[in-house]
Amino acid sequence: MKNRYAYFLILPGLAFLTIFMVIPILLTVGSTFVQNGSFTLGGYWHFFKDPYFLKILLTTLQVSVVTTLLCVVIGFPVAYYISKLPPRGKSVLLALAIFPLLTSSVVRSFSWMILLGKRGLINNTLLAIGLIQEPLDILYTPTAMIIGLVHLFLPLILITLVGVMENIDPDVVKAAESLGASKFTAFRKVIVPLSIPGLIIGSILVFVGSLTAYTTPALLGGKQRVISTFLYQNAITLNDWHSASVIATIMMVITFVVIALMNRAAAKFNPKE
Amino acid sequence: MRENNRGLALFTGLVYVFLLGPLVIIAVSSFEPGSILKFPPSGFSWRWYANIFDVEMFMSTFRTSMAVSLLGNLFALLLGVPAAYALSRYSFRGKEMLNAVFISPVLIPGIVLGFAMLKYLIVAYHLPIYTALLIGHTVIMLPFIIRVIASSLANFDFSVEEAALSLGASRLHTFFKVVLPNIRSGIIAAVLIAFLESFNNVDISVFMTGPGVSTLPIQLLTYVENYFDPTIAAISVLLMIITSILMFLIERLMGLSYFTKR
Numbered sequence: 001m002k003n004r005y006a007y008f009l010i011l012p013g014l015a016f017l018t019i020f021m022v023i024p025i026l027l028t029v030g031s032t033f034v035q036n037g038s039f040t041l042g043g044y045w046h047f048f049k050d051p052y053f054l055k056i057l058l059t060t061l062q063v064s065v066v067t068t069l070l071c072v073v074i075g076f077p078v079a080y081y082i083s084k085l086p087p088r089g090k091s092v093l094l095a096l097a098i099f100p101l102l103t104s105s106v107v108r109s110f111s112w113m114i115l116l117g118k119r120g121l122i123n124n125t126l127l128a129i130g131l132i133q134e135p136l137d138i139l140y141t142p143t144a145m146i147i148g149l150v151h152l153f154l155p156l157i158l159i160t161l162v163g164v165m166e167n168i169d170p171d172v173v174k175a176a177e178s179l180g181a182s183k184f185t186a187f188r189k190v191i192v193p194l195s196i197p198g199l200i201i202g203s204i205l206v207f208v209g210s211l212t213a214y215t216t217p218a219l220l221g222g223k224q225r226v227i228s229t230f231l232y233q234n235a236i237t238l239n240d241w242h243s244a245s246v247i248a249t250i251m252m253v254i255t256f257v258v259i260a261l262m263n264r265a266a267a268k269f270n271p272k273e
Numbered sequence: 274m275r276e277n278n279r280g281l282a283l284f285t286g287l288v289y290v291f292l293l294g295p296l297v298i299i300a301v302s303s304f305e306p307g308s309i310l311k312f313p314p315s316g317f318s319w320r321w322y323a324n325i326f327d328v329e330m331f332m333s334t335f336r337t338s339m340a341v342s343l344l345g346n347l348f349a350l351l352l353g354v355p356a357a358y359a360l361s362r363y364s365f366r367g368k369e370m371l372n373a374v375f376i377s378p379v380l381i382p383g384i385v386l387g388f389a390m391l392k393y394l395i396v397a398y399h400l401p402i403y404t405a406l407l408i409g410h411t412v413i414m415l416p417f418i419i420r421v422i423a424s425s426l427a428n429f430d431f432s433v434e435e436a437a438l439s440l441g442a443s444r445l446h447t448f449f450k451v452v453l454p455n456i457r458s459g460i461i462a463a464v465l466i467a468f469l470e471s472f473n474n475v476d477i478s479v480f481m482t483g484p485g486v487s488t489l490p491i492q493l494l495t496y497v498e499n500y501f502d503p504t505i506a507a508i509s510v511l512l513m514i515i516t517s518i519l520m521f522l523i524e525r526l527m528g529l530s531y532f533t534k535r
Contacts, residue, residue: 009359013352024393081281104473106493107509111295163533212382228384248385
């Protein structure tokens, strides 16, 4: 009898999501296989033989991979440091990481426009100390996108890792040390393996986030397109709805494949199972 | 080991300079008296803060953003609270799948969701842009509302509810008098988190602009592409102040643990 209440309570939300999200998404995906009233894979074929699109796809993947690696390499030691702090210091550093995470992505990308521009702080400083003679072209390049995306997503991997590392029983580390392991060995043999599931989840968040981010590439990437800005361009500027739907489907497939693969990897490394 | 810790502390410090430095630089350069944004600023002036209130498009898009985020929040609560309650309280067939459906708006790339909504809500279903914008924001707020409230319900002892029911209280009455007061802080936190998510949203809103309809982040995005005066820096500072107030409230209500749990 109780179950009937459950369905009744869930129904409004479910109906809402079905009408306004699930159906539009399914119709968008479905529409990519139909052209002039007949089934076709032409839309996909058209993209995968187009060097311009392949270049955009490749740039997007490169930018996302580099961003994820940088976030992991920078985030891991910092998260470890934070997780070892006394509660007060830990809360302060966590709060300082969460604050940028909650701040508008437009504001955060804009801050890098000030810093990376031809007459921005970074170029001015490098010129002043004589390290460079000509201002560097950083803004409106893939490098600028990577810097902006690392800035955007580093807090995400930091707080995920701190959450995981906090739950590692300090007695396990102490045990390793009392059995003769040095602090570094204990870190390598205990902390690192126990953090891997968190690291994988954090990496999924960063990788998928970078792959699908719109604001940062739109503001910092200049003419360099990534897949999300290319989708927008096709839909709004070029009014090419079929191409935009194909790109949207490709984006979703990549996202779901990445999430599924990495979730499987995370489950495999989970020491509790 | 001391040395090692000091090295790590220094590295952590540098990383935080990277994270927060750019935001501090925006804040400082917002006081630039001249009409070109630069750092360090050439003087001190409130001029660009005053300018925000003179530019009608900032004020009108701010009003739209507020309306959409608040009204969408209300809709998301009306749809999400019963769903979160049912998902936490009962076990039934298809629960896992329903859970996944309710979380899916955060898994689907925002830009894809925005495009699909433009294509069907506005073009195919002929909904007015404003309505579509409101629906889009309700959809993206729903997972946050459900997740936060469900985690709040996870700490609620449902036997208290059983007791009230067995004493003859009606289900609805029990919900409002027994369950709701116990998860009040969770609900407020859910509202604040969903609000931030919606208020800062670009991916959905960027597809839903039209004559007289646009949100503040989209207006900022367009402005930044064309002008480089310190108005944006001044608005950024105001947005950061709002963000920190909301973050402080969320911390008071449920601690920062919400953010570290995955």
